[in-house]
Amino acid sequence: MVGQMNAKAFDRLTILFRNAHGIAKHCRPFTDYVWMCQLDAQKGIDIGTTYMTDIKCREFIDAIAEIERQKLEETTKKVKFISISCDEATDSAIMEQLIIYIRYAVAGEIKTDFLAIKTLDRATANNCYSAILQSFNEQCNIDPVDLWHKLVGFTSDGASVMQGVRNGVGAQLKENQPKL
Structure with missing residues (x-):
């Protein structure tokens, strides 16, 4: 019964x-x-x-x-390689937002998952970079050292905040993962 x-x-x-x-x-x-x-x-x-x-x-x-967050954490712990895709935009409330996706392969199949949307005080490269690291820590329990071992790619739009050669997000990521 x-x-x-x-x-x-x-x-x-x-x-x-x-x-x-x-x-x-x-x-x-x-x-x-x-x-x-x-x-x-x-x-x-x-x-x-x-x-x-x-x-x-x-x-x-x-x-x-x-x-779903726990599943993503489990998956990101298991995979060998991770790629980040992100974009910054201003929402209707005139707040700067950063959306972050991760890509990885499981059994030869490419997967793309939503990681986070972070509100930024200002859309600077440093703020975006910090938001990415914070998102990986909060959502996947991956600290920067583990991220550097897995990170193989970064994609974004052509904005200088993202792709700037000297201090863009891509350049900052590449400082820690030169093979990016």
Whole structure:
């Protein structure tokens, strides 16, 4: 009986997590989660009533994000080589943002994963460089020394902040990884 109760609770949570994932994937407000759950209930899907709030939606999305972060951390620890792709832009709130992706190969297949979006005080090469190192530390638990051993490539747009020969982000990365 306890096994059946646990299986029923697991099935309910699976549906609720899928709803929360859909909210996140389609950039919908957390409040849409409530009506999605209500719609499931009206369709006769047993989801219970316990976790049908926008607050729980946020908690589910945070849990999903943490699992994905852990997967990325595991993967980056295992792979031999990493390449960084990034770009700096100003968002609609006139804040400087740096978006960072990583590329790597697993069993001969090239993968690209989102690493982070970092808000910058100013879009300088030093700030971008620091944001990249901080992102690898926070998201993948990789310190700079480990990063230098794995780093083989860097791509970005042609902005001097990124590609400047003397002090651009690429030049700073190349100081620590000359084969970049």
